[in-house]
Amino acid sequence: MDKILTVFKWELHKLFSSWKKAVALFLLPAILLMASLNVFPLLINYMSTGSFNQKPVLIVDAPKSFYDYVENTVDARVYEYKYISAREFESMVNAREQFVRDLRKGLIICIFTTDSSRPGFDDEIRNYYTEISSGNAEAISTAAIHISYDVNSVTAESRAQQFHEGVLKGYQSGLIDELGGDYSIVGSSLFDVDTFNPVTDFEEYRTVANAAAARVVPGVLMIMMYYCVYSLVSDMFASERDRGFMAKLLITPVSRKKIYAGKILAIVSIVSASAYITMLLLFFSSWINRSNNAMSLLPFGMMLTPSELLTVLIAIPITALLMTAICISITFDLKRMQEITINLQLPLIYFLADFFLQMFRGTRPITLEYFIPMHNTLQLISETFMAQNKVWHVLLVYALNFAVAVCVLRYTFKKEESI
């Protein structure tokens, strides 16, 4: 064991003797990731609207119920609002040029209206329920919400749809609760929302943020981990063999198994540390996103319980071991550095594809997916964020990935020893 630690310490020493190498492995990927998470939405916005800033949603003649709804609903606070009266809106439309320019830059307008002969929006809804509950089945409400945006702007269109789905539908249900609740058949509110309970509030944030994280975080972690494993295996195995330094190590009175074990231990430790730093930064990124930018890939409030966190923390080194085994197997099968480099990069395509599939996936994983090495880690982390993991899934992923890693390493080293 002491010889394994000697090699392990040597590899760490090598890494930290070059601050550039250390930064490239530990911080650069995470920093680049942070930057891209924030720049990517901005770029899409710029390409679509010609502006980096997102326009606030313009709310015309907002009723009190809408103010209250925004105040008390996490999903609704994702957007920035600008409230104006109908008169202000009219003068805005009259200044045609500026209005058209704003629309082109992604402005979304949400107008609350009722028939001019009727009272305000809230009263109109309240009257409607009163009519309904007094037995008038043909009661009609003239209250309407109009959403306007530039149909040529992809961002505006998608934001308007998101706003409709994420805010207005919830608001619509809220109206039944707030304004129609007293008149419902059972005589009580349809929805119980404890707006004063911080735990409930926090849970609401967490649900939204973790659902987004389940799409983004696992794929990102897998790509980052593979990038690190690939760089380290290239350096510690392929490059050292190419330089002849490996031969020098292999003729010391330390068994091959111990030398390789020391190197593998170093790779798994470095990659795990790098993944933990990345994860920490992802959490940090979520928790500083208090303004909840609608385009952000990581909304505010991402959180794992201690047991969920432990599940992910254990999955990372096991997966790093499997990735290392695969990279070593590729390295030992090939001789020329150029071939090795190209072949080591190939799995990155798989991880990228898996990442994007996860991003846009609308279904939950099927059991069979837990039997696919590495893909199962992605699903495990994703399901952990969704708080949907089953214990046997977790154990299966750990055991399967570890077993496959050990088998690949044994096979590779046995083959190499026979040469």
Place this chain on the structure above:
Amino acid sequence: MITLTDVHKSYTKDHETIKGVSFEVKEGQIFGLLGPNGAGKTTLMQMISTLMKPTSGTIEIDGLTSDKDLLEIHRKIGFLTNEIKLDPLSTPNNLFNFFAALYDIPKDELEERKQESFARFGIEPFANKKIVELSTGMKQKISIAISLIHDPPVIIFDEPTNGLDILTSKQVTDYLLELKEKGHAIILSTHIFSVAEELCDEIAMLVDGKIVAQGTVDELKRIAKADTFEKAFFNIYVEHHVE
């Protein structure tokens, strides 16, 4: 000290790289392997240093075989090739400490050995410089110092003076002669005639994976009916090389 008996090596089924090589190297002897590129010198050296396994035949180092006593053999051999490139960001000091730990050299002995070795090769002024900042000759000296850190009785040098300037080359060859005097068994592969002529007590000429002639420099000249060692080599090569 080193005994090879009918050693064969094939990488593929239809081609044999080493075809039944046998020889013996005694203590206090420098044995030279001379041959053109592709003759199988490096393969043979790698098999002797246990980096490769022979397809058939046996290699014994001080009566030990790699099947049973691999790590014990490693304590007895020092292997050096000019192809070894040390980690560019390490320092000679760190490399020496690392290999000393792998060879179980006690800490109280380590500093003494390091000082002696660094002084011999003039490494002291560069001991804490990064390898990348050093000259080729200096890197080779560090490689030698590390290879012989455990004072092995058997030394295997594959083209030790390749790419070195005359001064460094001389330092290396002088050191080899000194080791020979101390009783080390040394195998040396080279394609530089002057090095072979100056250092080797016995030379085996390897052509197409076979030893085609073996003996002292004078014996080889006599076999090849040549007045110089260089001519002897060419005569033997022409006679045995198959196109």
